[in-house]
Amino acid sequence: MTKPMKPQLVAAELGKRLPDNAIVNCDSGTIATWWARHVPVKRGQLHTLSGNLATMACGLPYTIASQVAYPDRLCVGIVGDGGFSMLMAEFVTAVRYKLPIKILITKNNSLGQIKWEQMVFLGNPEYECDLTPINFASFAQACGGVGFSIEEPGDCSEVLDRAFNTPGPVLIEALVDPNEPPMPPKVTVKQTAHFVESLAKGTPDRRKIIDTVLADKIREMV
Numbered sequence: 001m002t003k004p005m006k007p008q009l010v011a012a013e014l015g016k017r018l019p020d021n022a023i024v025n026c027d028s029g030t031i032a033t034w035w036a037r038h039v040p041v042k043r044g045q046l047h048t049l050s051g052n053l054a055t056m057a058c059g060l061p062y063t064i065a066s067q068v069a070y071p072d073r074l075c076v077g078i079v080g081d082g083g084f085s086m087l088m089a090e091f092v093t094a095v096r097y098k099l100p101i102k103i104l105i106t107k108n109n110s111l112g113q114i115k116w117e118q119m120v121f122l123g124n125p126e127y128e129c130d131l132t133p134i135n136f137a138s139f140a141q142a143c144g145g146v147g148f149s150i151e152e153p154g155d156c157s158e159v160l161d162r163a164f165n166t167p168g169p170v171l172i173e174a175l176v177d178p179n180e181p182p183m184p185p186k187v188t189v190k191q192t193a194h195f196v197e198s199l200a201k202g203t204p205d206r207r208k209i210i211d212t213v214l215a216d217k218i219r220e221m222v
């Protein structure tokens with residue numbers, strides 16, 4: 001398994017654990033791509049994305065609201081670190097009301113969606129998308145909840161099992177590859193040109209991005 005961990009792996013492992021009555025609340029960002037493509041929807045489940053399709057920070061409050069409305073269902077949030085940090089204090093609301101929500105954060109230390117938009121839509125180098133890392137597992141503990149951290153892809157499955165078997169509000173941070181591109185379903189010539197332009201203009205981490213994109217392509221081919 002490749003490291004840094006792929007966000008697709010985390011989403012797929014989450015999907016495997018969701019029962020038929022789960023309520024899944026996704027936030028905005030590249031996280032929406034991983035959720036839409038890698039968390040299979042089962043009959044009986046409810047899935048939500050931001051009501052206006054792109055407003056960040058909805059994942060946590062939607063999950064709190066769904067748990068209040070449906071106390072007997074498993075309520076899960078799948079959120080990016082940027083979206084979570086915008087309203088993270090609300091985690092303590094879940095602690096206060098003993099809501100057994102499970103929040104999965106894909107931690108790429110970046111406003112990932114914007115980084116890829118700058119490159120692929122505009123042809124600009126990535127600029128100021130980095131986030132200062134927060135230890136979300138410690139934050140969960142500090143709030144009175146339980147926090148887990150997944151760094152090794154090989155640990156993903158086991159840690160998710162433990163997290164889902166832990167009562168009360170639980171937060172799981174999964175450290176994922178910040179250079180994994182949320183590829184559009186069909187890549188246009190213009191997008192490719194912009195992408196190359198952004199690399200040529202000096203996108204930070206361009207070597208890692210090229211390696212990641214090439215490795216993904218090769219994996220698809222063999």
Ligand SMILES: Cc1ncc(C[n+]2csc(CCOP(=O)(O)OP(=O)(O)O)c2C)c(N)n1
Pocket residue numbers: 027028029030031032054055056057079080081082083084106108110111112113114
């Ligand atoms: C309230 C709000 N502010 C800004 C944006 C623009 N925006 C869309 S996605 C995104 C970045 C999301 O970052 P993160 O939550 O870390 O998820 P990632 O894309 O890295 O998976 C931003 C800033 C927005 N959609 N909503």
